[in-house]
Amino acid sequence: MTKTAVITGSMSGLGAAAATRLAEDGVKVIRFDLAPGSDVVVDVSDSAAVDAAAADVGPIDILINCAGIVGPNKPLWEVADAEWDKVFAVNVRGTFNMARAFIPGMRDKGWGRIVNFASMAGKDGNPNLSAYSASKAAVIAMxxxxxxxxxxxxxxxxxxxxxxxxxxMNDTTAPEVLAHITSLIPMKRVGRAEEVAELVAWLASDKVSFSTGAVYDISGGRATY
Incomplete structure (x- = not known):
């Protein structure tokens, strides 16, 4: 039986790579995004909009929460309330809204795979990315x-x-911040979206059977715990 996946933030970056990779496995992919051309145009931070979209789509098997923003590149004490709140609205509340909307249908089926996206920043903390780092730590805990x-x-x-x-997404990251976080990678290069998509495909499949609530690093050796 063909499985159905909803992928947020799926018109570019990691979401797009995940959509392409799951389609290769025969999964029916429904793209959720704010960008034109997506199957469902929705703001994941808007719970009412997410609930309405989920009702239209119906039950699914796989949920990939890729939608996210980097937010302000500045010291914490310079971050405005609105900047902090926007990062948490998309990265944390968006993940929460999507999971809450689709889990009941998965429970009825007795099968489901949810893959959330955090970041090494959520484990290590990146300088001048306090809102982003904190939001990704929240996704890990959730x-x-x-x-x-x-x-x-x-x-x-x-x-x-x-x-x-x-x-x-990293096009808006300050060059000095990008250089710093790249320098922390022992393999001395940034990762490729298709490399991450391979991990997504496994976590979204029947092949993963005894792992839940786990954090999977894909970091070129940066991860230390």
Missing amino acids: TKSLGKELATSGILVNVIAPAVIETP
């Missing part, structure tokens, strides 16, 4: 909790923590 809540349901929930990956 995944750990949700994995335990659903552990006997047939739904597995895991989170990927990439180091810096060559994607359009």
